[in-house]
Amino acid sequence: MEEFIHYFIRIVLPILIVGCTILISVLIINRYIYDIFQPKFETVKNDIENFLTNMIFSPFDEKLHHAEIEQFKTEIPFEKNWCKKLLLNEIIFLKLNLKGEITHKFHFIYEQFDLFQYTQKLLKSHLYYIKCLGLFQLESLDYKKGKDYITPLLNHKNRNIKSRAFLSLISLRPNKLETLIDFSHEITIAEEINIMDILHQKKTKMPSNLNDWIVSDNASIIKLGIKLMMFYNYNNENDNIVKLLKHKDRSVRQEAIMAINFLFIFEAETELIEQFKNEDTQNKLEIFNTLSKIGASESESFIIQLLENKTDENIKLDAVYCLEKINPSFMDNYFLDNEDLKKMVKHVKTINK
Helix, strand or coil: HHHHHHHHHHHHHHHHHHHHHHHHHHHHHHHHHHHHHHHHHHHHHHHHHHHHHHHCCCCCCHHHHHHHHHHHHCCCCCCCHHHHHHHHHHHHHHHHHCCCHHHHHHHHHHHHCCEEEEHHHHHHCCCHHHHHHHHHHHHHHHHHHHHHHHHHHHHCCCCCHHHHHHHHHHHHHHCCHHHHHCCCCCHHHHHHHHHHHHHHHHHHCCCCCCCHCCCCCCHHHHHHHHHHHHCCCCCCHHHHHHHHHHHCCCCHHHHHHHHHHCCCCCCHHHHHHHHHHHHHHHHHHHHHHHHHHHHCCCHHHHHHHHEEEEEHHHHHHHHHHHHHHHHHCHCCCCCCCHHHHHHHHHHHEEEEH
16 A cells, blocks of 8 residues: 555656646646637638628629729738638628529629639548548538539548438539439438438429439348439339338338329229238338328228227227217217227327317
């Protein structure tokens, strides 16, 4: 014990003291630098905001604007990266929040400040989040000239960079979605959401090869293709969508079930009933939801049989709900001796009032 105390006092304690001293010194210096730098930063930020606002809302004159930008470069520490970053952030902020004809000026301003070169440096960085920042800048500014710098990143070994490049390219080329079918990597749920968001914003036309998407070897391409068919309300591939109920991938089958619901593919009723026994609980519930929209007498008989047998309690309520949608008056005269079903029927009817 005495040896340990001696070791602690002679070696560990001095190291801790020195480490704490260095840490405190660094914090004090950083705070001092921040206090000195912050007023300058705020001044430059205000100057940039005022300059860009005046330029964007003034009539476009290329020669005059070029001269004003060159003069403004001399009034701010433009050679500093922090200043370029500040300038670019403000351009992006205005681009994302303004609409109409004035937004056409942003590419001119971006190029006149040589900020595309700054973005290119970010794309060449070895740090993945810096590369992603460069991709975000091109996407936010809708700078289509940058797409050739994005394409090489589609095969990057880092999944985050590949994903960001993938979405940025779609954003810059929303009317050339046909090439998506050639992507071999799995499209994540987050990427699907982002793609659909881009389509909503850009109001793009439907890919001409959409019928090939749902027969792809890539399950994520199939699911995205089904989502696009729902997005465009495309009914020309109903038969192939129904065939996907037999697909080996559970999530593809679920997407097909939802598409049958959304597109009102009535001819899929028999296939849905046949597939029901092969599905997990989540897909079974989705089938009930779909049959409640497209189901008729065949679905009614199927659900009655389910309720008569020992049906899983997890799906029984949804079965009652489905039957209520298909034939609202059926449960008024049947299963009256089954207290559990009577409670479920009462619950469903209360919800539907």
